Amino acid sequence: MTKDQQACLKLPSGFCFDYANLYGEGKVTAGDVTALAARIAAAHAAVEHLRRTGQVRGHLSKDGLPEKVLFPQLPYIEEGNLNSPASIARLKAFGQSLRYKVDAVVSFGIGGSYLGNKVLFDVHCGEFWNYKPVEARSGYPKLHFSGNNIDPRRTQELIEHLVAEAKAKTAQGGSNDKYKVTLIVISKSGSTIDTMATFMVVYEALQRQAPLIAVDVVAVTDPAEGAGETLLHRLARQHGWPMFSVPDGVGGRFSVFSEVGLVTAACIGFDIDAFLAGARAMDEACQSGDIWRNPAMLNAVLKFIAAEKYGRDIEVFMPYGDYLKSVAEWYVQLLAESLGKRYDRDGREVFYGRTPIVAVGTTDMHAQTQQHQDGKKDKVVQFVKIADWEGDPIIPDAFPGEDKLSAIAGITMGQALEAARSANAEALASDGRFNATFVLPRLNAFHLGELLYLLALSVAYEGELANVDAFDQPGVEAYKRIMGTKLVALKKQI
Numbered sequence: 001m002t003k004d005q006q007a008c009l010k011l012p013s014g015f016c017f018d019y020a021n022l023y024g025e026g027k028v029t030a031g032d033v034t035a036l037a038a039r040i041a042a043a044h045a046a047v048e049h050l051r052r053t054g055q056v057r058g059h060l061s062k063d064g065l066p067e068k069v070l071f072p073q074l075p076y077i078e079e080g081n082l083n084s085p086a087s088i089a090r091l092k093a094f095g096q097s098l099r100y101k102v103d104a105v106v107s108f109g110i111g112g113s114y115l116g117n118k119v120l121f122d123v124h125c126g127e128f129w130n131y132k133p134v135e136a137r138s139g140y141p142k143l144h145f146s147g148n149n150i151d152p153r154r155t156q157e158l159i160e161h162l163v164a165e166a167k168a169k170t171a172q173g174g175s176n177d178k179y180k181v182t183l184i185v186i187s188k189s190g191s192t193i194d195t196m197a198t199f200m201v202v203y204e205a206l207q208r209q210a211p212l213i214a215v216d217v218v219a220v221t222d223p224a225e226g227a228g229e230t231l232l233h234r235l236a237r238q239h240g241w242p243m244f245s246v247p248d249g250v251g252g253r254f255s256v257f258s259e260v261g262l263v264t265a266a267c268i269g270f271d272i273d274a275f276l277a278g279a280r281a282m283d284e285a286c287q288s289g290d291i292w293r294n295p296a297m298l299n300a301v302l303k304f305i306a307a308e309k310y311g312r313d314i315e316v317f318m319p320y321g322d323y324l325k326s327v328a329e330w331y332v333q334l335l336a337e338s339l340g341k342r343y344d345r346d347g348r349e350v351f352y353g354r355t356p357i358v359a360v361g362t363t364d365m366h367a368q369t370q371q372h373q374d375g376k377k378d379k380v381v382q383f384v385k386i387a388d389w390e391g392d393p394i395i396p397d398a399f400p401g402e403d404k405l406s407a408i409a410g411i412t413m414g415q416a417l418e419a420a421r422s423a424n425a426e427a428l429a430s431d432g433r434f435n436a437t438f439v440l441p442r443l444n445a446f447h448l449g450e451l452l453y454l455l456a457l458s459v460a461y462e463g464e465l466a467n468v469d470a471f472d473q474p475g476v477e478a479y480k481r482i483m484g485t486k487l488v489a490l491k492k493q494i
């Protein structure tokens, strides 16, 4: 590293990628990066081409047809774009239409039709949203997720919970107090078994509760009509359900910036404009051809070299803070489906991929850190730090006689959390264990947009470096074929 290169790439917003424990002597070296210069330049040219044209070399759809990759367009709200002023206005109007009218929303979806939505919910609403009175939710409905598993018990309990809430509301109020539920069904393919099975169970159970419960349905799916129409689209058309789009060219794991994620944002009053502005700011930073100024390219290059040259092909994604756990879960799908590939784009068997692991600080310091510190040197631990917590309790001197407890009195919880994270980073680094940190100045929609977009664009870069198609997921078809046969056999036994 030359003197003028900091081991921290800081954007004007304050967002920072601290790679001091990933780059330098005994880590990924300047020589490693220099040796890769031609491939890095080619990867950047390919990502620039993707941004301008939507084209990615060798990328085909599930049906084997050439398919554009359009997620880099999503941060830009422009006439004619996937997110246009009109589409954003429609989303916001939808959100407003629920306020003080709909009691609960159930969002059905799995994978990319769930994980990003859960991130937005957790960051904006936290754990206690559904326990808050309606005024504390600014009139926005309670929100439950479903369909992200085919879980009999939880599905049954969700139905029972909604019915109990409806009965309680009716017991309290007058004749206008019907309990209103909106079911939002999200599926790009429109027929994912997990989503649709759970939706059908809940839909039918709630319909049976009329007039106690009034049910509306909204569908979010591929908007294609005619021969390519999805099952969900057909149902929505036949039943007159309002629809939002999973746009063509936007894969599930990149769809949090599209109507998929933004529908949830609208339902809870999450700041859509700030979220997309954060993604846009990151996209603009990532247009630099200088690796030391382009966070997505730098992240991809360092992790690619760490994996390929130093065998660090596990990425432990470890945000510090409970409500960021779902970011790690979202990242699991992004990394696993994008880069876990049997073949490269020239048809050679490569078995590429880095394995993502979810961890949360400080929780997993008491569970996983032993392995990170003393186990195989096959990991990069990627921390996420929130620099400034809104509402940060000071640890009180509640038991003055207890010296061990008094020793931590007077510092804030945020400071203690950061002491834990930085101690973890230092301890790992002291034994040559690679780690890095994304620093968000605050936990808000803008910086979340920056972080998620950085990660999405980073897998596009890594796909180029590894020469694999980062935008398909052929491996998921293997079990789906077997499962289909099993379901047919089960049906015959009924």
Ligand SMILES: O=P(O)(O)OC[C@H]1O[C@](O)(CO)[C@@H](O)[C@@H]1O
Pocket (backbone or CB within 6 Å): 110, 111, 112, 113, 186, 187, 188, 189, 190, 191, 192, 195, 252, 253, 337, 473, 476
């Ligand atoms: O939105 P859909 O079509 O229901 O798919 C859900 C998820 O299933 C997958 O296709 C994997 O099976 C993911 O890529 C996708 O995000």
